[in-house]
Structures are given as C-alpha cells and as structure tokens.
Amino acid sequence: MKNIPYRYYLPEEKMPKAWYNLRSAMPEKPDPLINPGTGQPVTADDLRPVFCDELIAQELDNDTPEFEIPKPILDMYRIYRPSPIVRAYRLEEALQTPAHIYYKFEGNNTSGSHKLNSALAQAYYAKAQGMKALTTETGAGQWGTALAEACAAFGLELTVYMVKGSYNQKPYRKDVIRTFGASVIASPSDTTQAGRAILEKDPNTTGSLGCAISEAVEKAVTTPDCRYVLGSVLNQVLLHQSVIGLESYEAMLAFDEYPDIIVGCAGGGSNLGGLIAPFMRDTLTGRREGTRYVAVEPASCPSLTRGQYAYDFCDTGKITPMAKMYTLGSGFIPSANHAGGLRYHGMSPLLSKLYHDGRMEAVSYEQTQVFDAAVQFARLETILPAPESAHAIRAAMDEAVRCRESGEAKTILFGLTGTGYFDMAAYASYLDKTMGDYVPRNDEILAR
Ligand SMILES: *Cc1c(COP(=O)(O)O)cnc(C)c1O
Numbered sequence: 001m002k003n004i005p006y007r008y009y010l011p012e013e014k015m016p017k018a019w020y021n022l023r024s025a026m027p028e029k030p031d032p033l034i035n036p037g038t039g040q041p042v043t044a045d046d047l048r049p050v051f052c053d054e055l056i057a058q059e060l061d062n063d064t065p066e067f068e069i070p071k072p073i074l075d076m077y078r079i080y081r082p083s084p085i086v087r088a089y090r091l092e093e094a095l096q097t098p099a100h101i102y103y104k105f106e107g108n109n110t111s112g113s114h115k116l117n118s119a120l121a122q123a124y125y126a127k128a129q130g131m132k133a134l135t136t137e138t139g140a141g142q143w144g145t146a147l148a149e150a151c152a153a154f155g156l157e158l159t160v161y162m163v164k165g166s167y168n169q170k171p172y173r174k175d176v177i178r179t180f181g182a183s184v185i186a187s188p189s190d191t192t193q194a195g196r197a198i199l200e201k202d203p204n205t206t207g208s209l210g211c212a213i214s215e216a217v218e219k220a221v222t223t224p225d226c227r228y229v230l231g232s233v234l235n236q237v238l239l240h241q242s243v244i245g246l247e248s249y250e251a252m253l254a255f256d257e258y259p260d261i262i263v264g265c266a267g268g269g270s271n272l273g274g275l276i277a278p279f280m281r282d283t284l285t286g287r288r289e290g291t292r293y294v295a296v297e298p299a300s301c302p303s304l305t306r307g308q309y310a311y312d313f314c315d316t317g318k319i320t321p322m323a324k325m326y327t328l329g330s331g332f333i334p335s336a337n338h339a340g341g342l343r344y345h346g347m348s349p350l351l352s353k354l355y356h357d358g359r360m361e362a363v364s365y366e367q368t369q370v371f372d373a374a375v376q377f378a379r380l381e382t383i384l385p386a387p388e389s390a391h392a393i394r395a396a397m398d399e400a401v402r403c404r405e406s407g408e409a410k411t412i413l414f415g416l417t418g419t420g421y422f423d424m425a426a427y428a429s430y431l432d433k434t435m436g437d438y439v440p441r442n443d444e445i446l447a448r
Contacts, residue, residue, distance in 0.1 A: 006089065008251045010082040016246040017074070018066040019239045021058075022273065023350060025281045028357065029062045030235070030349040031324035034311060042321050049221050050228050054125040058236040067239060069121075070128075076120045076153055080109035081243065085251040090380040092400065099403035100257060101396060103416040104248045104275065105383065113341075113386065113418030114271045115146035115231050118240035122229045123150035132225040133157035137187065137212030140340025141166060141173035142386075142418060143231035148180035158182035161189070161215045165206035166340060173422050187212040194218050194317060208333060209344065210316020217319055232268025233314060233323070233348050241274025248413060249278040259291060259413035261399050265391040266295040266304065266362070267341045269348030275415045276360075283359065293360040294399070295351065296391040298370070299439045301334040303327060303347045304355055304362035306445055312346060325352040328445050335438040337367055338426035339387040341418075363395055366437035370394050371430040374420070386418035387426050 023029055032041035047056045058067060069077070088101040106114035126134055134156055138144030144160040151158040160182050167174055167186040174184040187207045188195035194214040198205060205211075213230075220228035231237065252258055262279055264272030272295055282288035295304055303326045312327040314320040325346045328334075332345040347355075354360045367387075374390035376397075377383070385393060396414040403410050420427065429435040 007084045007086045008254050009084060010247055010250055012078065014250055015074075015077070015082055016069070016243050018068045020242040020246055020277050020281070021061065021065055021067060021239055022242065022277045022280055023062040023235065024065040025284045026353070027284065028353070030353040033321040033323055036313070036318070036322050046321070050217065052125045052129045052131065052227055054129070055122060055236050058239055059234060070124060072154070073120050073124050077117070077243065080116070082247045083108055083244070085248055086381070087255070088381055091377065091397070094376070094380055095397060095400050095404065097400040097404040098407060098409040099400040100409065100411045101400055102252070102255070102257070102259070102411070102413045104244060104413065105416045106244060106271070107383070107386065107389070107416065107419035111142065111146040111149050112421065113142040113146065114241060114244060114274070115143050116149060117243055117274070118231065118237045118270065119143070119146040119150035120153065121240040123147065123154045123156055126227055126229070127154040127156055130225065131156065131227055133159070133223060134227055134229050135159045135161070135216040135220045136229050136231070137161045137163070137209060137216045139163050139166060139209045139212070139343060141170055141177070141422060142341055144177050144182070144184070145173065145180070147229065147231070148177045148182040151182060152180045159216070159219060160184045161187040161212040163187055163207040163209060163212050169425065170422060187215050189215065191215070192218045208316060210330065213315040214317030214319055232270040232344070233346065235350060237270045238273035238348060238350055241270045242277040244271065244274040244415065245277040245279065248275060252413065257411045258288065260410040261292045261294060261412045262414070263294045263296060263392050263396045263399065263412065264415040265342060265388050265417060266297050266347060266351065267388060268344050268346070269351040271415050271417045273348055273351050280354070280359070294395055295355065295360055295362040296395040297362065297364045298337050298339050298342050298391065299364040299366045299437070300337040301328065301343050301345070302364045303345065305364045307347070309352060309356050314346060323349045325349045326355065332445065335440070337438070338423060338429070339367070339370070339391065341386070341388040342391065365391060365394050366439065368430065368435055368437055371427070371435065373397055375430070383416065384420045385416060386420045387423050389415070389417045392416065
C-alpha cells in the first residue's frame with residue numbers, strides 16, 4: 001500500500017470554533033421565506049412562537065460569515081468530533097480508477113448520522129432561552145434519535161411525532177429514542193386536533209411526514225415554554241452542518257489535496273449544504289475554479305432533477321411558511337422508498353438557489369442501483385452505510401469509473417452521512433431480491 005494515511009483525524013485544537021454561513025458568500029441570496037398570511041417575507045416576530053430567538057437570528061442572517069459555536073455545544077461535539085475522513089483505497093482498487101476517493105464519515109456517533117450536529121445546537125439554544133420542552137417529527141427516525149440525545153444532554157423534555165408506518169416497521173428505533181428520555185407518539189395521533197382530523201377521515205392511515213409536522217407544530221405552540229425544531233431544509237440547519245465541511249477542508253489540506261468533485265445525498269439538503277460550504281465559498285469568491293458539486297437524490301423523490309423552482313409550503317398541512325425551492329408539490333406522497341431520510345418533497349432554499357444558478361449539478365438513482373453500491377462499499381470499506389448515504393456512494397463510484405475511462409486522476413470527496421444498522425429490513429429486501437424501483441409519473445409530481 002501507498003505510504004499515505006488512510007484516515008485523518010483533526011487535532012482537537014484545529015476543530016472549527018465557528019460555523020460558516022455560506023449565504024454570506026453568495027452574490028445573490030436565497031429567496032426569503034414568505035408568510036402566507038401577509039404575502040411578505042417572514043419577520044423574526046412571525047417566527048417567534050415556533051422557533052427560539054437565536055435560531056431565528058441565524059435563519060434570517062444572510063451576511064454574517066461566521067457564528068461562534070457556544071462552548072457547551074463544542075464540548076458535546078468533542079465527544080464525537082472531529083469525524084474521520086477516510087481515503088477509500090480499497091474502493092479505488094476495486095474500481096481500477098486513477099481517481100482519489102475520500103469520504104467524510106458522520107455515522108460514528110451513537111445517533112448514527114450527521115443530524116446530531118444540528119440537534120445539539122437547537123437543543124442548546126432552546127435551553128439557553130429557558131425553554132422546558134421541544135417537539136419534532138421524525139420519519140425514518142434518525143432525526144428523532146439525534147434530538148433525543150441532544151435533549152438528554154441539555155435537560156429538555158421532548159415529544160417526537162413519528163410517522164406511524166415507521167413506528168410500526170422500526171420498533172427498535174422508537175426504543176432508542178425512549179431510552180434517551182423522549183416520548184414517541186405514532187402520528188397521526190389523538191393528541192392533537194390535526195391528528196384527530198386526519199384519523200377521522202382515514203382511521204387506518206400509516207401517516208406522513210407532513211402530518212407529523214402539523215402535529216408537532218400544534219403541540220409546540222399550545223404548550224408553554226415549548227418550541228418546535230426541524231432537522232433539515234432551514235438555513236440554520238445548513239449553518240450548523242458546516243462543521244462537516246470545515247473539518248473536511250482542513251483534512252484535505254493535510255492530505256495535500258483539493259476536491260475536484262464533491263458529492264452528497266440530498267433529502268432536505270443539510271448534509272450536502274454543510275459539506276460544500278467552505279469549498280463553495282472558494283468557488284463563489286473566485287479563489288478556486290473548476291470544482292464540481294453533485295447532489296444525489298432517489299429517483300422516487302426527485303425534487304432537484306424533476307421538481308419546479310417555485311414557492312411552496314414546507315409541510316403537507318400548509319401551516320408553515322412558504323419557501324422558494326425545488327419542489328415536487330407539498331401534496332406529493334413519495335412511494336415507500338427505503339431511504340426515508342431522502343423522502344422530502346422540497347429542497348433547502350439555499351441549495352435550490354445554487355442549483356438554479358448553475359453552481360451545482362444533480363443526479364438521481366433508482367433504489368436497487370443504490371443498494372448495489374451500498375453492498376459493494378460495505379464489503380470493501382467495512383462500513384454498512386445508511387441507504388441515504390449510499391446514494392452518494394453510487395454517484396461517487398460512477399464518477400470514479402468515468403475517471404478510469406478518461407484516465408484522469410481526479411479527487412472525489414463524498415459525504416457518508418450515516419450507518420444503516422436500523423435499515424436492515426431494506427438490506428434484507430435487497431438481498432432477497434424483493435426490492436422494487438419506483439419512478440413517479442409526471443402527473444403525480446405536478447399534482448399539488
Ligand atoms: C436525514 C438523513 C439524510 C438526508 O438529510 P439532509 O438534510 O439532506 O442531509 C441523509 N443521510 C442520513 C443518514 C440521514 O439521516
């Protein structure tokens with residue numbers, strides 16, 4: 001083997017002390033959230049019943065480049081960060097590619113994904129503002145797990161509305177969440193008006209993310225000292241996830257490399273937005289040219305590749321502000337794809353804007369192609385990836401094969417966002433060859 005390190009751990013003193021706000025480098029900013037009641041951009045006052053003050057300030061600030069990470073959050077980050085960045089030599093060899101492939105692995109913490117980076121920040125600010133409790137929704141369960149850990153760390157009560165389908169399918173997921181002290185309610189439930197209304201119409205429904213959001217928001221605004229938090233899509237979440245990109249940037253310097261291609265899976269856009277942040281700064285400010293950015297999404301929920309760039313609601317119940325984003329329509333119900341974390345009808349307004357301006361590319365893959373890559377990667381690199389993360393693996397492998405064909409030794413960096421140990425039903429259906437691919441028709445996508 002070559003005499004270069006496999007992995008690089010940043011020394012603790014080089015860990016980022018501030019998050020980086022990519023909006024500050026954008027010549028044109030993402031379009032603002034709109035209050036559907038007034039038709040005007042949302043104000044801090046509009047958001048105050050739902051979000052904490054400091055998070056509102058982060059959400060609305062397009063100009064401040066850096067936000068200092070408060071010490072209690074840094075102390076929690078130090079338990080599991082810096083996360084490793086690994087050169088995938090064995091994958092390179094198997095693909096016979098001259099490309100250098102690196103991945104930044106966010107699945108080493110006990111929540112199993114990058115979502116803990118923002119969960120800790122959001123829980124900390126809620127506690128600092130004197131809140132007693134938080135509510136949220138969870139689909140696949142990664143976000144609910146991460147937030148339950150964060151609330152346990154900072155001493156907050158948490159109610160998680162978990163989409164009934166996954167509540168029943170992934171029983172251990174809810175037990176992990178309960179172990180960290182949160183309560184889990186299968187949504188739709190009879191604990192909220194929104195839930196009761198839906199149950200009345202369809203008592204046997206398996207629920208949806210949109211419905212769980214409606215329940216969680218209702219619970220937050222009707223409970224004293226309680227706020228609602230969201231695990232992706234919002235500017236504040238991308239800001240917190242910049243810690244992934246900042247660490248990667250330092251590590252690539254240590255490897256004496258700079259990525260030519262950066263690849264990440266995109267559900268609501270938070271891990272990818274965080275991973276690219278400092279590199280995209282270089283691109284936008286002209287410090288560096290020629291870097292490509294690739295978002296990877298499931299063919300069953302193709303918001304960037306087949307959606308419209310338009311103002312739309314962030315939830316199915318239409319109680320949230322409207323965001324300008326690539327969207328499949330807030331009424332879009334994705335098929336039962338196994339990459340639960342990528343089943344969102346929209347995309348972060350920040351990434352949507354970069355994509356619209358031609359700064360990013362997007363590709364989509366069908367689920368069996370993604371699991372082909374996941375299994376190959378697991379056998380070579382000894383990490384069992386989350387199905388979401390495997391979308392990035394698939395695209396990175398395809399880029400590496402193109403390098404083999406063109407003979408170019410490009411440097412590829414991809415985000416490996418989580419582990420797949422709670423997704424064994426998905427792996428089982430792939431291995432048993434019962435996994436199907438579903439690609440929505442145009443009329444399903446445009447239905448709003
Ligand atoms: C939630 C999740 C994603 C997708 O969310 P983004 O906000 O797009 O990053 C990707 N990978 C894993 C493991 C997740 O849990």
